[in-house]
Every structure is written in structure tokens, then in C-alpha cells.
Amino acid sequence: MGFFSFFDADAGFALQINVFITTMDHFAEMNSVYEKYFTHKPARSCVAVKELPKGVPVEIEAIALAGRG
Numbered sequence: 574m575g576f577f578s579f580f581d582a583d584a585g586f587a588l589q590i591n592v593f594i595t596t597m598d599h600f601a602e603m604n605s606v607y608e609k610y611f612t613h614k615p616a617r618s619c620v621a622v623k624e625l626p627k628g629v630p631v632e633i634e635a636i637a638l639a640g641r642g
Contacts, residue, residue: 586637586638586639587611587613587615587635587636587637588615588616588636588637588638589615589616589617589635589636590607590611590615590616590617590618590633590634590635590636591617591618591619591620591633591634591635592607592617592618592619592620592631592632592633592634593619593620593622593625593631593632593633593634594619594620594621594622594630594631594632595621595622595623595624595625595630595631596621596630597621599630599631600619603619603631
């Protein structure tokens with residue numbers, strides 16, 4: 574996962590994930606992809622919002638530990 578590698582970490586370092594989605598109709602699809610990357614099940618919230626910047630359907634915010642020591 575490119576974003577985490579920038580901080581010398583990986584998805585396993587994620588402590589909390591906040592997902593913003595423009596329609597809950599896509600929750601199952603988003604969740605199936607999410608589960609491939611976050612197998613350790615960090616704390617998570619998922620909320621429906623009216624719209625997101627630049628018209629994207631999903632935004633993911635992560636709080637993670639940086640570095641490996």
C-alpha cells in the first residue's frame with residue numbers, strides 16, 4: 574500500500590480507520606476491498622456523507638504508527 578510505505582509502515586500499523594462514503598449502497602463493495610488490506614481489524618467507523626471533494630465516492634482517513642522502530 575503506497576501511502577503507508579511513504580512513512581516506512583504498512584497497513585498493519587493502522588490503529589483507526591474512518592471511511593466516508595457518498596452512498597451506503599456501495600458499502601459491501603468497499604468493505605470487501607477494505608478487508609483485503611486491513612486483516613488485523615483496526616478500529617473503524619464508516620459514515621455516509623452528501624458529497625466528497627472532487628466527486629470521489631470514498632475517502633479513507635487513517636491513524637497509524639509510523640516507522641518500524
